[in-house]
Amino acid sequence: MSIKIKVENLVKAFGKKEVLKNVSFEVKEREVFVLMGGSGSGKSTVIKHIIGLLKPTSGKIYIDGVDITTLKDFELIEFRKKIGYLFQEGALFDSLKVWENVGFYYLENTKMPQDEIRKLATQKLALVGLKDIEDLYPSQLSGGMRKRVSLARAISYNPEIILYDEPTSGLDPVTSAMIDNLILKLRDELGVTSIVVTHDLESAFNIADRIAMIHKGVIYAIGTPQEIKNHPDPVVQQFINRRPEGPITEELMKELQKSNNT
Ligand SMILES: Nc1ncnc2c1ncn2[C@@H]1O[C@H](COP(=O)(O)OP(=O)(O)OP(=O)(O)O)[C@@H](O)[C@H]1O
Numbered sequence: 001m002s003i004k005i006k007v008e009n010l011v012k013a014f015g016k017k018e019v020l021k022n023v024s025f026e027v028k029e030r031e032v033f034v035l036m037g038g039s040g041s042g043k044s045t046v047i048k049h050i051i052g053l054l055k056p057t058s059g060k061i062y063i064d065g066v067d068i069t070t071l072k073d074f075e076l077i078e079f080r081k082k083i084g085y086l087f088q089e090g091a092l093f094d095s096l097k098v099w100e101n102v103g104f105y106y107l108e109n110t111k112m113p114q115d116e117i118r119k120l121a122t123q124k125l126a127l128v129g130l131k132d133i134e135d136l137y138p139s140q141l142s143g144g145m146r147k148r149v150s151l152a153r154a155i156s157y158n159p160e161i162i163l164y165d166e167p168t169s170g171l172d173p174v175t176s177a178m179i180d181n182l183i184l185k186l187r188d189e190l191g192v193t194s195i196v197v198t199h200d201l202e203s204a205f206n207i208a209d210r211i212a213m214i215h216k217g218v219i220y221a222i223g224t225p226q227e228i229k230n231h232p233d234p235v236v237q238q239f240i241n242r243r244p245e246g247p248i249t250e251e252l253m254k255e256l257q258k259s260n261n262t
Pocket residue numbers: 014019037038039040041042043044045046
């Protein structure tokens with residue numbers, strides 16, 4: 001399988017704070033690649049670079065062999081059509097109806113008649129298990145429904161790559177399982193390549209072809225779900241077994257002490 005996304009020596013600093021110290025990984029075509037790590041470890045920052053919303057301090061990001069960090073703004077806009085992005089907080093437009101949110105790309109960028117866009121929105125909504133909500137506004141939906149509407153929007157223009165930022169957070173277990181199935185269905189039926197940022201360990205182990213753990217600004221561990229389960233490193237074991245005590249907590253306490261003393 002060919003390499004769809006390659007992140008090479010990605011470094012990102014916000015002011016003096018270096019969030020990503022040196023992140024490198026490759027995602028193969030049709031792969032479901034899960035990125036996990038503690039809060040604030042830089043997962044969303046990584047995927048914002050892949051869609052070109054952030055520019056690296058240094059490093060390269062290749063999509064289909066093209067280094068997107070060197071693209072001009074108009075080239076980047078064209079390139080983004082390959083990529084669907086499910087924002088962590090959903091990011092729906094409150095003043096637009098559900099169908100307009102889902103069909104936003106077509107309303108903004110094409111001359112497609114409105115009734116066709118609406119039909120397309122209905123189809124995408126059905127894919128995420130929603131119906132008869134086209135004319136509602138986001139404020140009239142539950143959190144889980146809003147998340148699924150965002151997902152319907154992310155898949156509206158049939159992207160080759162989908163970046164999911166915590167797709168199952170705030171969802172009930174059944175809806176979460178449905179989203180997991182949808183991620184796999186998009187891979188199997190449409191050949192989509194996915195990067196999924198998640199804290200939901202059950203979902204991660206269910207859907208991942210490979211899992212990478214980001215810690216201290218680098219890719220700390222990477223492998224198949226089985227390899228990660230059997231990983232000998234105590235940091236990985238503390239994380240995947242949700243243990244409150246261990247090296248991650250100890251490092252955190254040391255950092256807190258250090259900042260209290262300065
Ligand atoms: N635009 C920004 N300006 C300044 N700091 C930022 C910016 N974006 C992210 N950060 C910082 O970078 C760090 C990583 O943030 P990021 O959102 O990537 O983490 P995350 O791993 O996705 O966290 P979570 O799991 O809590 O969503 C955090 O300390 C955050 O405050």
